[in-house]
Amino acid sequence: xxxLENISMKFNLGIEKNYSIKEAFISIFDKKRRPxxxxxxxxxxxxxxxxxGEVIGLIGSNGAGKSTLLKVVSGxxxxxxGKVTVNGQVSPMIELGAGFDFELTARENIYLNGAILGYSKxxxxxxxxxxxxxxxxxxxxxxxxxxxxxGMIAKLAFSIATVVDPEILIVDxxxxxxxxxxxxxxxxxxxxxxxxxxxxxxxxxxLESIEELCDRVVWLEHGKLIKIGNTKEICKExxxxxxxx
Amino acid sequence: MxxxxxxxxxxxxxxxxxxQLILRDFKIKYKRSVLGVVWSLLYPILMMSVxxxxxxxxxxxxxxxxxxxxxxxxxxxxxxxxxxxSNLAMxxxxxxxxxxxxxxxxxxxxxxxxxxxxxINFVLSLIPWxxxxxLTQFGLGNYPASxxxxxxxxxxxxxxxxLFTVGMGFFLSCVSVFLxxxxxxxxxVLTIWQYFTPIFYSIEIIPAKLQFxxxxxxxxxxxxATRSIVLYGQCPSALNLILCVVYALIAMLVGxxxxxxxxxxxxxxx
Numbered sequence: 001x002x003x004l005e006n007i008s009m010k011f012n013l014g015i016e017k018n019y020s021i022k023e024a025f026i027s028i029f030d031k032k033r034r035p036x037x038x039x040x041x042x043x044x045x046x047x048x049x050x051x052x053g054e055v056i057g058l059i060g061s062n063g064a065g066k067s068t069l070l071k072v073v074s075g076x077x078x079x080x081x082g083k084v085t086v087n088g089q090v091s092p093m094i095e096l097g098a099g100f101d102f103e104l105t106a107r108e109n110i111y112l113n114g115a116i117l118g119y120s121k122x123x124x125x126x127x128x129x130x131x132x133x134x135x136x137x138x139x140x141x142x143x144x145x146x147x148x149x150x151g152m153i154a155k156l157a158f159s160i161a162t163v164v165d166p167e168i169l170i171v172d173x174x175x176x177x178x179x180x181x182x183x184x185x186x187x188x189x190x191x192x193x194x195x196x197x198x199x200x201x202x203x204x205x206x207l208e209s210i211e212e213l214c215d216r217v218v219w220l221e222h223g224k225l226i227k228i229g230n231t232k233e234i235c236k237e238x239x240x241x242x243x244x245x
Numbered sequence: 246m247x248x249x250x251x252x253x254x255x256x257x258x259x260x261x262x263x264x265q266l267i268l269r270d271f272k273i274k275y276k277r278s279v280l281g282v283v284w285s286l287l288y289p290i291l292m293m294s295v296x297x298x299x300x301x302x303x304x305x306x307x308x309x310x311x312x313x314x315x316x317x318x319x320x321x322x323x324x325x326x327x328x329x330x331s332n333l334a335m336x337x338x339x340x341x342x343x344x345x346x347x348x349x350x351x352x353x354x355x356x357x358x359x360x361x362x363x364x365i366n367f368v369l370s371l372i373p374w375x376x377x378x379x380l381t382q383f384g385l386g387n388y389p390a391s392x393x394x395x396x397x398x399x400x401x402x403x404x405x406x407x408l409f410t411v412g413m414g415f416f417l418s419c420v421s422v423f424l425x426x427x428x429x430x431x432x433x434v435l436t437i438w439q440y441f442t443p444i445f446y447s448i449e450i451i452p453a454k455l456q457f458x459x460x461x462x463x464x465x466x467x468x469x470a471t472r473s474i475v476l477y478g479q480c481p482s483a484l485n486l487i488l489c490v491v492y493a494l495i496a497m498l499v500g501x502x503x504x505x506x507x508x509x510x511x512x513x514x515x
Contacts, residue, residue, distance in 0.1 A: 012513065021426045075349035078509045090349075098347040103273050115265040116348060118258075 001199050002050040002073060002168065007082035009043035009068055009223070042068040043079070044223040052088075052167075055200040057214035057231065059207070059238055065223040066203045070170050073201060088167030088199070091117065097157035102146035106137055106156060109145050113160050127163045134189075135159035136182070151178045162189050165196060172203045207235045259354055266358040267365070285369040289325070293318040293377070300445045308447040311476040312381045315374075315390040319471055320444035322370045327410050327464060328435050330363035334414025335421050335431060342515045352508050356414040364407055378475065391478030398474060398481065405493040406467045412496025415504040422511050443468065463492035 043065045050056050058066045071077045072084055074092040099116035100109050110131055114124040124131075132138050135156045145153060155178045171190070178186070194200055194213065204210055210217060210231065217234045219226040227234050275281040296317055300306040308316050334356035338345070341355050378390045421427040442464045448456050459465045466488045470481035481489075 021424065024424075071346075076345070076347065077512050092348050098344055101269055101273070103276060104269060108269070108272065112265045112269055115262040116344065116350060118262075121261050 001052040001054075001087055002201075003083075003085040004049070004069075004073075005047050005083045005085075007043050007046045007069075007072060007079045007084065008041060009065070009072060009077065010080040011040045011042055013038040013040050041223050043072070045082075046220070046223070046225045047082075048218060048225065048228050050199060050201070052199055053197045054216065055194050055202060055214045057210040057217040058201065058203045058220065059205075059210060059217060059235070060220035060226075061242070064220040066220055067172060068223075069220065070172060070201060070203060073168075074170050086168065089118070090168045090170060091161065091164055091166030092170045093158075093161045093172065097153050100145055100153065100157065103144060105142045105144055106148070107141045109156070110160055113157070117161065117164075119164065123164075131159045131163050134163070134185075151182075154178055155182055158186055162186075162193065165193065166198060168199045168201070169193060170201045207239060211235055255351060259351060262350070263354055263358050263361070266354065267362045270359070270362045271365070282369070285366045286373050289318060289322050289370040290373045290377070292321050292325075296321065296445055306446060308449075310388060311472075312386045312388045312390045314386045315378055315381060315475060316447075316472065317445055318374055318377055319475060320442070320468055322367065322374055323406060323468055323471065324439060324442055324444050324464060325370075326363060326367040327406065327413075328439070329366075330360045330410045331413045331417060332431070332435070333359040333363060334411070335417035336428065337414075338418040338422055338511065339425070342511075345511065346515055352511060353415065353504060356418045357411060360407065360411045360414050367403075390475055393474070393478045395474040395478070395480050398486075399471065401486075402467055402470045402481075402489055405489045408493035409463055409467070409496045412493070412498070412500035415500030416496075419500075419504045419507050422507070422514050438462075438464070460488065463488075463496070466492060 046065075046069065058069065060066050068077065070092070072079050073086060074090050075086070076092075097113075099113040101112060104112065110128065111121075111124055115121075119127075132141065135158075137152060137156055140148070140152070145156070148156070158178075190213070200213075202210070202213060214231050216229060217231045218228045219234055219238055227237070271282075275284070278284065280287065293314060297314055300317070301313055307313060337355035337359045338352060344350065345352060377385065378392065381389045382392070417427060417431060421431075441459075442462060443459070448459050448465075451459070466485060470485050470489055473479045473481045473485070
């Protein structure tokens with residue numbers, strides 16, 4: 001289903017920002033002013049395989065490379081080295097509402113965001129009511145999204161993103177969306193999708209929800225794969241390691 | 246062959262998204278304006294009126310034997326299309342970085358959607374343009390414009406203008422990812438370009454020795470081809486038409502190659 005072979009991802013911390021013509025011009029004459037090339041390996045030789053229907057948890061400290069890994073799988077980034085093979089349609093819930101235009105109404109955003117996620121017009125037409133129903137926002141359908149609270153935006157985004165039955169679902173910490181009632185609802189929806197045979201890549205700092213949901217766990221640290229395997233054991237070890245530091 | 250098939254399949258897959266992006270631009274453009282889409286029709290007419298007043302009354306500009314209003318308006322709507330579309334296309338990739346950073350979308354969609362969006366406005370502005378042409382038949386201005394069968398060539402010329410603009414859009418949007426200065430530089434370039442395109446003047450006023458330089462300005466080719474049909478009722482010269490197509494193809498080729506080669510690097514320059 002998903003196969004990662006020796007994935008490495010290099011970022012160049014030096015070329016970032018403020019590189020304008022002025023600087024480019026200066027750097028021709030002044031070698032010291034040339035942007036320093038500091039290589040940063042966000043992922044370093046990571047390989048593993050995910051079978052269809054598996055729910056994989058990703059754990060690791062901040063900056064361990066979890067989000068980068070998700071981006072590589074979803075195709076946002078091409079790895080510097082290595083090979084990714086992904087069979088099946090990927091639905092990325094990396095950050096909810098990224099595709100919203102705040103000037104448009106909720107109704108218009110459902111279509112726009114749906115299109116960004118790769119849905120067809122026919123599909124959205126069919127599922128429109130389901131999305132609205134799940135988001136509990138029927139009364140605000142024709143209000144511009146800029147007037148929504150962040151909770152409402154998250155609800156709408158979650159409803160659009162989960163209306164499909166994707167073959168691969170990529171989730172980055174979103175279960176804490178909306179009010180308590182909606183959190184419960186979204187969790188149930190996730191469980192439903194997981195049981196429906198979707199392959200899930202799940203990133204969270206909540207070990208509780210990882211243990212609850214995941215079949216296997218991948219532990220990343222400084223871009224390297226530390227361990228992969230049994231959820232309970234690795235979570236325990238990870239927890240200990242984190243606290244001992 | 247398979248490459249073309251792939252491109253077509255990709256187009257088809259993202260057709261709906263393209264439509265949605267264009268629709269979004271349209272809605273936002275006319276949001277909270279009373280006249281709404283009427284502005285697309287009114288704007289070129291008002292621009293033309295102002296320029297006609299300034300240039301024909303204050304500077305006594307004339308292009309002998311032709312309707313100066315149509316001469317102006319043709320220049321205005323065609324250059325306006327190019328400058329607006331290429332400008333929006335240039336900034337489109339950078340402005341959509343938040344999205345590109347999170348979801349996989351083919352990046353060429355953004356500049357292309359902008360060129361098509363402005364293209365719709367361009368097509369709308371052809372309505373008042375044609376209206377003015379008809380009115381010249383009834384005595385508006387000094388000379389009537391021409392309505393003839395060569396109008397059938399116009400879509401080809403406009404298509405070339407679109408392709409040229411899309412090619413420029415690809416190129417600019419790609420370069421501006423790595424060098425944001427391009428945003429400002431291009432503004433200056435556009436101003437210079439505008440003055441070196443005969444929008445309100447005729448190249449007859451340029452010394453004869455220098456006139457050949459205008460042949461290298463693609464926009465001059467598109468304008469000349471359109472004007473020879475509309476103002477003089479003549480088929481554009483073969484060289485003129487060939488250059489229209491050649492400039493469009495060169496821009497597309499360079500734009501596509503540069504964009505395709507660099508698009509995977511965009512993500513590092515966010």
